Amino acid sequence: MSVSDAVFAIDRGLAELGDAFRSAFAAAKDEQALRDAHAELLGKKKGALTRVMALMRDVAASERPAAGAKVNDFKEQVEAAFEARLRDLAVARRSADLRGRPFDLTLPGRVPEGRGHLHPVLQTRDDLLRIFRDLGFDIVSGPEVELEENNFTKLAFPPDHPATDMQDTFWVGVHGPDGAQRDGRVLLRTHTSNTQIRVMSSRKPPMAVVSAGPVYRRDDDLTHSPMFHQIEGFVVDEGVSMADLKGVLAAFAEGLYGPGTRIRFRPSYFPFVEPGAEVDIGCVFCSEADGSRARCRVCKQTGWVEVLGCGMIHPEVLEHCNIDRTRYGGFAFGFGIERIAMLRYGIPSIKLLFENDPRFLSQF
Numbered sequence: 001m002s003v004s005d006a007v008f009a010i011d012r013g014l015a016e017l018g019d020a021f022r023s024a025f026a027a028a029k030d031e032q033a034l035r036d037a038h039a040e041l042l043g044k045k046k047g048a049l050t051r052v053m054a055l056m057r058d059v060a061a062s063e064r065p066a067a068g069a070k071v072n073d074f075k076e077q078v079e080a081a082f083e084a085r086l087r088d089l090a091v092a093r094r095s096a097d098l099r100g101r102p103f104d105l106t107l108p109g110r111v112p113e114g115r116g117h118l119h120p121v122l123q124t125r126d127d128l129l130r131i132f133r134d135l136g137f138d139i140v141s142g143p144e145v146e147l148e149e150n151n152f153t154k155l156a157f158p159p160d161h162p163a164t165d166m167q168d169t170f171w172v173g174v175h176g177p178d179g180a181q182r183d184g185r186v187l188l189r190t191h192t193s194n195t196q197i198r199v200m201s202s203r204k205p206p207m208a209v210v211s212a213g214p215v216y217r218r219d220d221d222l223t224h225s226p227m228f229h230q231i232e233g234f235v236v237d238e239g240v241s242m243a244d245l246k247g248v249l250a251a252f253a254e255g256l257y258g259p260g261t262r263i264r265f266r267p268s269y270f271p272f273v274e275p276g277a278e279v280d281i282g283c284v285f286c287s288e289a290d291g292s293r294a295r296c297r298v299c300k301q302t303g304w305v306e307v308l309g310c311g312m313i314h315p316e317v318l319e320h321c322n323i324d325r326t327r328y329g330g331f332a333f334g335f336g337i338e339r340i341a342m343l344r345y346g347i348p349s350i351k352l353l354f355e356n357d358p359r360f361l362s363q364f
Protein backbone atom coordinates (compact mmCIF):
# COMPACT_ATOMS: atom_id res chain seq x y z
CA MET A 1 0.00 0.00 0.00
CA SER A 2 1.48 3.37 -0.99
CA VAL A 3 1.74 6.21 1.45
CA SER A 4 -1.09 8.31 0.08
CA ASP A 5 -3.24 5.16 -0.13
CA ALA A 6 -2.89 4.79 3.65
CA VAL A 7 -3.92 8.41 4.25
CA PHE A 8 -6.76 7.95 1.84
CA ALA A 9 -7.89 4.78 3.62
CA ILE A 10 -7.89 6.62 6.95
CA ASP A 11 -9.94 9.47 5.47
CA ARG A 12 -12.43 7.05 4.02
CA GLY A 13 -12.60 5.05 7.28
CA LEU A 14 -13.29 8.17 9.32
CA ALA A 15 -15.98 9.30 6.87
CA GLU A 16 -17.72 5.93 7.09
CA LEU A 17 -17.46 5.85 10.87
CA GLY A 18 -18.78 9.40 10.96
CA ASP A 19 -21.97 8.39 9.15
CA ALA A 20 -22.25 5.26 11.29
CA PHE A 21 -21.95 6.94 14.68
CA ARG A 22 -24.27 9.79 13.79
CA SER A 23 -27.06 7.42 12.91
CA ALA A 24 -26.23 5.04 15.83
CA PHE A 25 -26.29 7.89 18.38
CA ALA A 26 -29.49 9.30 16.91
CA ALA A 27 -31.10 5.83 17.03
CA ALA A 28 -30.07 5.16 20.68
CA LYS A 29 -33.35 5.14 22.62
CA ASP A 30 -31.87 5.32 26.07
CA GLU A 31 -28.65 5.96 27.93
CA GLN A 32 -27.54 2.32 27.89
CA ALA A 33 -28.00 2.00 24.13
CA LEU A 34 -26.07 5.23 23.66
CA ARG A 35 -23.21 4.01 25.85
CA ASP A 36 -23.11 0.71 23.91
CA ALA A 37 -22.87 2.56 20.61
CA HIS A 38 -20.12 4.76 22.05
CA ALA A 39 -18.16 1.71 23.18
CA GLU A 40 -18.54 0.07 19.78
CA LEU A 41 -16.96 3.06 18.17
CA LEU A 42 -14.30 4.15 20.65
CA GLY A 43 -13.77 1.00 22.77
CA LYS A 44 -10.03 0.56 23.37
CA LYS A 45 -9.81 -3.06 22.26
CA LYS A 46 -12.54 -3.77 19.76
CA GLY A 47 -13.71 -0.28 18.82
CA ALA A 48 -14.11 0.57 15.13
CA LEU A 49 -11.79 3.54 15.49
CA THR A 50 -8.99 1.27 16.71
CA ARG A 51 -9.15 -0.55 13.40
CA VAL A 52 -8.86 2.72 11.49
CA MET A 53 -5.98 3.83 13.67
CA ALA A 54 -4.12 0.61 12.87
CA LEU A 55 -3.69 2.05 9.39
CA MET A 56 -1.39 4.72 10.90
CA ARG A 57 1.46 2.28 10.73
CA ASP A 58 1.48 2.63 6.95
CA VAL A 59 1.44 6.42 6.97
CA ALA A 60 4.75 8.13 6.12
CA ALA A 61 6.37 9.95 9.01
CA SER A 62 5.97 13.31 7.24
CA GLU A 63 2.20 12.82 6.87
CA ARG A 64 1.63 11.34 10.30
CA PRO A 65 1.04 14.57 12.29
CA ALA A 66 -1.66 15.70 9.88
CA ALA A 67 -3.31 12.24 9.86
CA GLY A 68 -3.10 12.07 13.67
CA ALA A 69 -4.74 15.47 13.99
CA LYS A 70 -7.64 14.27 11.82
CA VAL A 71 -8.16 11.25 14.04
CA ASN A 72 -8.13 13.41 17.19
CA ASP A 73 -10.54 15.83 15.59
CA PHE A 74 -12.81 12.96 14.81
CA LYS A 75 -12.66 11.68 18.40
CA GLU A 76 -13.59 15.11 19.72
CA GLN A 77 -16.58 15.25 17.38
CA VAL A 78 -17.71 11.86 18.57
CA GLU A 79 -17.38 12.85 22.26
CA ALA A 80 -19.21 16.12 21.71
CA ALA A 81 -22.04 14.33 19.88
CA PHE A 82 -22.16 11.70 22.63
CA GLU A 83 -22.47 14.32 25.40
CA ALA A 84 -25.12 16.23 23.46
CA ARG A 85 -27.20 13.10 22.89
CA LEU A 86 -26.79 12.11 26.56
CA ARG A 87 -28.22 15.47 27.61
CA ASP A 88 -31.08 15.19 25.12
CA LEU A 89 -31.97 11.75 26.45
CA ALA A 90 -31.96 13.05 30.05
CA VAL A 91 -34.20 15.97 29.11
CA ALA A 92 -36.53 13.62 27.21
CA ARG A 93 -36.71 11.24 30.16
CA ARG A 94 -37.45 14.05 32.60
CA SER A 95 -40.22 15.52 30.49
CA ALA A 96 -41.70 12.03 29.93
CA ASP A 97 -41.73 11.66 33.73
CA LEU A 98 -43.41 15.01 34.14
CA ARG A 99 -45.97 14.24 31.47
CA GLY A 100 -46.60 10.77 32.90
CA ARG A 101 -49.23 10.01 35.53
CA PRO A 102 -48.46 11.75 38.81
CA PHE A 103 -47.47 9.75 41.88
CA ASP A 104 -50.49 8.53 43.78
CA LEU A 105 -49.80 9.92 47.22
CA THR A 106 -52.80 8.06 48.63
CA LEU A 107 -51.22 4.63 48.00
CA PRO A 108 -50.15 2.91 51.23
CA GLY A 109 -46.39 3.08 51.80
CA ARG A 110 -44.20 0.03 51.60
CA VAL A 111 -43.47 -1.22 55.10
CA PRO A 112 -39.89 -2.46 55.37
CA GLU A 113 -39.74 -6.13 56.22
CA GLY A 114 -38.17 -7.36 59.45
CA ARG A 115 -38.33 -3.99 61.17
CA GLY A 116 -36.96 -4.14 64.73
CA HIS A 117 -38.58 -3.02 67.95
CA LEU A 118 -37.77 -2.76 71.63
CA HIS A 119 -37.17 -6.03 73.46
CA PRO A 120 -40.23 -7.17 75.47
CA VAL A 121 -38.28 -6.64 78.71
CA LEU A 122 -37.54 -3.04 77.76
CA GLN A 123 -41.13 -2.47 76.60
CA THR A 124 -42.25 -3.69 80.01
CA ARG A 125 -39.63 -1.53 81.74
CA ASP A 126 -40.86 1.58 79.93
CA ASP A 127 -44.51 0.82 80.68
CA LEU A 128 -43.68 0.33 84.36
CA LEU A 129 -41.55 3.47 84.59
CA ARG A 130 -44.41 5.40 82.98
CA ILE A 131 -46.75 4.32 85.79
CA PHE A 132 -44.31 5.64 88.40
CA ARG A 133 -43.54 8.78 86.47
CA ASP A 134 -47.27 9.53 86.35
CA LEU A 135 -47.31 9.14 90.16
CA GLY A 136 -44.63 11.84 90.39
CA PHE A 137 -41.46 9.76 90.69
CA ASP A 138 -38.15 10.97 89.21
CA ILE A 139 -36.37 8.46 86.99
CA VAL A 140 -32.63 8.05 87.61
CA SER A 141 -30.05 5.41 86.71
CA GLY A 142 -27.23 3.88 88.71
CA PRO A 143 -24.03 2.01 87.84
CA GLU A 144 -23.96 -1.72 87.13
CA VAL A 145 -20.44 -2.04 88.50
CA GLU A 146 -20.71 -0.97 92.10
CA LEU A 147 -18.81 -0.69 95.38
CA GLU A 148 -19.64 -3.31 98.00
CA GLU A 149 -20.52 -0.38 100.23
CA ASN A 150 -23.43 0.82 98.09
CA ASN A 151 -24.68 -2.62 97.17
CA PHE A 152 -24.52 -4.20 100.65
CA THR A 153 -22.90 -2.37 103.55
CA LYS A 154 -24.89 0.87 103.59
CA LEU A 155 -28.06 -1.14 102.97
CA ALA A 156 -27.36 -2.67 106.38
CA PHE A 157 -26.51 -6.17 105.18
CA PRO A 158 -24.63 -7.79 108.06
CA PRO A 159 -21.01 -8.49 107.02
CA ASP A 160 -21.62 -12.24 106.91
CA HIS A 161 -24.96 -12.08 105.10
CA PRO A 162 -25.20 -15.01 102.66
CA ALA A 163 -26.11 -12.68 99.76
CA THR A 164 -22.60 -11.23 99.90
CA ASP A 165 -21.12 -14.69 99.54
CA MET A 166 -19.42 -15.97 96.40
CA GLN A 167 -22.59 -18.04 95.87
CA ASP A 168 -24.61 -15.31 94.27
CA THR A 169 -22.35 -12.35 93.66
CA PHE A 170 -19.98 -11.58 90.81
CA TRP A 171 -16.97 -9.85 92.33
CA VAL A 172 -14.82 -7.71 90.09
CA GLY A 173 -11.06 -7.42 90.50
CA VAL A 174 -9.90 -3.83 90.16
CA HIS A 175 -6.25 -3.29 89.28
CA GLY A 176 -4.24 -0.09 89.45
CA PRO A 177 -1.90 1.17 86.72
CA ASP A 178 0.90 -0.83 88.37
CA GLY A 179 -1.12 -4.03 87.84
CA ALA A 180 -1.60 -4.57 91.57
CA GLN A 181 -5.06 -5.40 92.88
CA ARG A 182 -6.69 -2.38 94.54
CA ASP A 183 -8.24 -2.46 97.98
CA GLY A 184 -11.99 -1.98 98.25
CA ARG A 185 -14.42 -4.53 96.98
CA VAL A 186 -16.25 -4.02 93.68
CA LEU A 187 -19.00 -6.18 92.20
CA LEU A 188 -21.69 -6.38 89.54
CA ARG A 189 -24.64 -5.01 91.49
CA THR A 190 -26.96 -7.74 92.71
CA HIS A 191 -29.98 -5.40 92.82
CA THR A 192 -31.01 -1.86 91.95
CA SER A 193 -31.19 -0.93 95.65
CA ASN A 194 -27.70 0.55 95.18
CA THR A 195 -29.36 3.55 93.50
CA GLN A 196 -31.26 4.23 96.72
CA ILE A 197 -27.98 4.69 98.58
CA ARG A 198 -26.45 6.86 95.89
CA VAL A 199 -29.47 9.13 95.50
CA MET A 200 -30.19 9.44 99.23
CA SER A 201 -26.52 10.36 99.80
CA SER A 202 -26.60 13.13 97.23
CA ARG A 203 -30.09 14.68 97.45
CA LYS A 204 -32.01 16.36 100.23
CA PRO A 205 -35.52 15.10 101.11
CA PRO A 206 -38.25 15.12 100.02
CA MET A 207 -37.60 12.75 97.13
CA ALA A 208 -39.49 10.15 95.15
CA VAL A 209 -37.26 8.23 92.77
CA VAL A 210 -37.38 5.13 90.58
CA SER A 211 -34.50 3.44 88.85
CA ALA A 212 -34.35 0.54 86.40
CA GLY A 213 -31.55 -1.52 84.99
CA PRO A 214 -29.65 -4.80 84.75
CA VAL A 215 -28.55 -6.66 87.87
CA TYR A 216 -26.34 -9.76 88.21
CA ARG A 217 -26.43 -12.89 90.34
CA ARG A 218 -24.86 -16.30 90.19
CA ASP A 219 -28.24 -17.90 89.59
CA ASP A 220 -29.38 -19.92 86.61
CA ASP A 221 -32.59 -21.97 86.19
CA LEU A 222 -36.07 -21.81 84.62
CA THR A 223 -37.01 -18.63 86.45
CA HIS A 224 -33.54 -17.17 87.15
CA SER A 225 -30.92 -15.78 84.82
CA PRO A 226 -27.44 -14.53 85.83
CA MET A 227 -28.41 -11.15 84.37
CA PHE A 228 -31.88 -9.74 84.72
CA HIS A 229 -33.53 -6.38 85.23
CA GLN A 230 -35.01 -4.70 88.27
CA ILE A 231 -36.90 -1.59 89.16
CA GLU A 232 -36.29 0.07 92.50
CA GLY A 233 -38.44 2.85 93.87
CA PHE A 234 -38.33 4.84 97.09
CA VAL A 235 -39.72 7.90 98.79
CA VAL A 236 -38.16 9.88 101.64
CA ASP A 237 -40.02 12.67 103.40
CA GLU A 238 -41.41 13.71 106.77
CA GLY A 239 -44.33 11.63 107.97
CA VAL A 240 -44.14 8.88 105.36
CA SER A 241 -46.12 5.83 106.44
CA MET A 242 -46.85 2.31 105.34
CA ALA A 243 -50.20 3.64 104.08
CA ASP A 244 -48.31 5.72 101.49
CA LEU A 245 -46.41 2.64 100.40
CA LYS A 246 -49.64 0.71 100.06
CA GLY A 247 -51.24 3.53 98.08
CA VAL A 248 -48.35 3.68 95.62
CA LEU A 249 -48.24 -0.09 95.15
CA ALA A 250 -52.02 -0.30 94.71
CA ALA A 251 -51.81 2.38 92.01
CA PHE A 252 -48.96 0.46 90.45
CA ALA A 253 -50.97 -2.81 90.40
CA GLU A 254 -53.92 -1.02 88.82
CA GLY A 255 -51.65 0.66 86.28
CA LEU A 256 -50.33 -2.78 85.39
CA TYR A 257 -53.49 -4.91 85.35
CA GLY A 258 -56.36 -2.41 85.42
CA PRO A 259 -58.74 -0.88 87.95
CA GLY A 260 -59.76 -3.05 90.88
CA THR A 261 -56.58 -5.16 90.87
CA ARG A 262 -56.02 -6.35 94.43
CA ILE A 263 -52.75 -6.49 96.35
CA ARG A 264 -51.78 -8.04 99.65
CA PHE A 265 -48.78 -7.69 101.96
CA ARG A 266 -47.00 -10.59 103.63
CA PRO A 267 -44.38 -9.89 106.31
CA SER A 268 -40.88 -10.64 105.08
CA TYR A 269 -37.27 -9.80 105.83
CA PHE A 270 -34.87 -7.56 103.90
CA PRO A 271 -32.02 -5.99 105.91
CA PHE A 272 -32.64 -2.49 104.57
CA VAL A 273 -36.31 -2.17 105.56
CA GLU A 274 -38.25 -2.48 108.81
CA PRO A 275 -40.95 -3.63 108.66
CA GLY A 276 -40.43 -5.48 105.41
CA ALA A 277 -43.00 -7.20 103.24
CA GLU A 278 -43.55 -9.13 100.08
CA VAL A 279 -46.42 -8.04 97.92
CA ASP A 280 -48.69 -10.30 95.92
CA ILE A 281 -51.01 -9.14 93.18
CA GLY A 282 -54.42 -10.76 92.75
CA CYS A 283 -54.10 -13.23 89.85
CA VAL A 284 -55.62 -11.80 86.69
CA PHE A 285 -55.19 -15.06 84.81
CA CYS A 286 -57.82 -17.15 86.59
CA SER A 287 -60.35 -16.83 83.87
CA GLU A 288 -62.64 -19.80 84.48
CA ALA A 289 -66.22 -18.73 83.78
CA ASP A 290 -67.32 -19.73 87.29
CA GLY A 291 -64.46 -17.78 88.89
CA SER A 292 -62.68 -20.95 89.98
CA ARG A 293 -58.98 -21.28 89.36
CA ALA A 294 -58.82 -25.00 88.93
CA ARG A 295 -56.44 -24.85 86.03
CA CYS A 296 -54.51 -21.61 86.64
CA ARG A 297 -50.81 -22.31 86.22
CA VAL A 298 -49.76 -18.73 86.79
CA CYS A 299 -50.88 -18.49 90.44
CA LYS A 300 -50.75 -22.25 91.00
CA GLN A 301 -54.39 -22.01 92.05
CA THR A 302 -53.68 -19.70 94.98
CA GLY A 303 -55.22 -16.60 93.41
CA TRP A 304 -52.12 -14.53 94.21
CA VAL A 305 -48.89 -13.89 92.34
CA GLU A 306 -45.80 -12.75 94.23
CA VAL A 307 -44.24 -9.75 92.54
CA LEU A 308 -42.13 -7.55 94.79
CA GLY A 309 -40.32 -6.80 98.02
CA CYS A 310 -40.83 -3.59 99.95
CA GLY A 311 -40.86 -1.95 103.35
CA MET A 312 -40.17 1.15 105.42
CA ILE A 313 -36.55 2.21 104.93
CA HIS A 314 -34.51 1.16 107.96
CA PRO A 315 -33.42 4.21 110.01
CA GLU A 316 -29.88 2.85 109.95
CA VAL A 317 -29.89 3.09 106.14
CA LEU A 318 -31.07 6.71 106.30
CA GLU A 319 -28.25 7.40 108.74
CA HIS A 320 -25.67 5.85 106.39
CA CYS A 321 -26.81 8.37 103.81
CA ASN A 322 -26.66 11.34 106.21
CA ILE A 323 -30.42 11.76 106.38
CA ASP A 324 -31.79 12.82 109.76
CA ARG A 325 -33.53 9.67 110.97
CA THR A 326 -35.43 11.53 113.67
CA ARG A 327 -37.04 13.84 111.14
CA TYR A 328 -37.41 11.74 107.99
CA GLY A 329 -38.75 8.35 107.08
CA GLY A 330 -39.30 6.55 103.84
CA PHE A 331 -40.42 3.47 102.00
CA ALA A 332 -38.78 1.42 99.27
CA PHE A 333 -39.76 -1.37 96.91
CA GLY A 334 -38.00 -3.47 94.30
CA PHE A 335 -38.93 -6.12 91.77
CA GLY A 336 -37.77 -8.01 88.69
CA ILE A 337 -38.93 -6.77 85.29
CA GLU A 338 -38.63 -10.18 83.62
CA ARG A 339 -41.05 -11.64 86.13
CA ILE A 340 -43.63 -8.98 85.29
CA ALA A 341 -43.03 -9.48 81.54
CA MET A 342 -43.41 -13.25 81.94
CA LEU A 343 -46.69 -12.81 83.82
CA ARG A 344 -47.90 -10.22 81.38
CA TYR A 345 -47.22 -12.26 78.25
CA GLY A 346 -47.53 -15.76 79.71
CA ILE A 347 -43.87 -16.60 78.98
CA PRO A 348 -42.98 -19.97 80.57
CA SER A 349 -39.17 -19.66 80.80
CA ILE A 350 -36.92 -16.67 81.46
CA LYS A 351 -34.42 -18.17 79.01
CA LEU A 352 -36.71 -17.29 76.10
CA LEU A 353 -36.17 -13.64 76.94
CA PHE A 354 -32.41 -13.86 76.46
CA GLU A 355 -31.97 -16.27 73.56
CA ASN A 356 -32.79 -13.53 71.06
CA ASP A 357 -34.65 -15.88 68.74
CA PRO A 358 -36.44 -13.66 66.20
CA ARG A 359 -39.36 -16.12 66.04
CA PHE A 360 -39.96 -15.41 69.71
CA LEU A 361 -39.15 -11.70 69.75
CA SER A 362 -41.31 -10.93 66.70
CA GLN A 363 -44.40 -11.88 68.73
CA PHE A 364 -44.16 -8.70 70.82
Ligand code: DAH
Residues within 6 Å of the ligand: 190, 191, 192, 193, 232, 233, 270, 273, 308, 309, 310, 311, 332, 333, 334, 335
Ligand atom coordinates in the same frame (compact mmCIF):
# COMPACT_ATOMS: atom_id res chain seq x y z
N1 DAH B 1 -33.38 -5.61 96.61
C1 DAH B 1 -34.33 -6.69 96.77
C2 DAH B 1 -33.93 -7.87 95.90
O1 DAH B 1 -33.18 -7.68 94.99
C3 DAH B 1 -35.72 -6.25 96.42
C4 DAH B 1 -36.23 -5.29 97.40
C5 DAH B 1 -36.87 -5.72 98.54
C6 DAH B 1 -36.06 -3.92 97.20
C7 DAH B 1 -37.37 -4.86 99.46
C8 DAH B 1 -36.54 -3.00 98.14
C9 DAH B 1 -37.20 -3.52 99.27
O2 DAH B 1 -36.41 -1.71 98.01
O3 DAH B 1 -37.71 -2.62 100.15
O4 DAH B 1 -34.38 -8.94 96.10
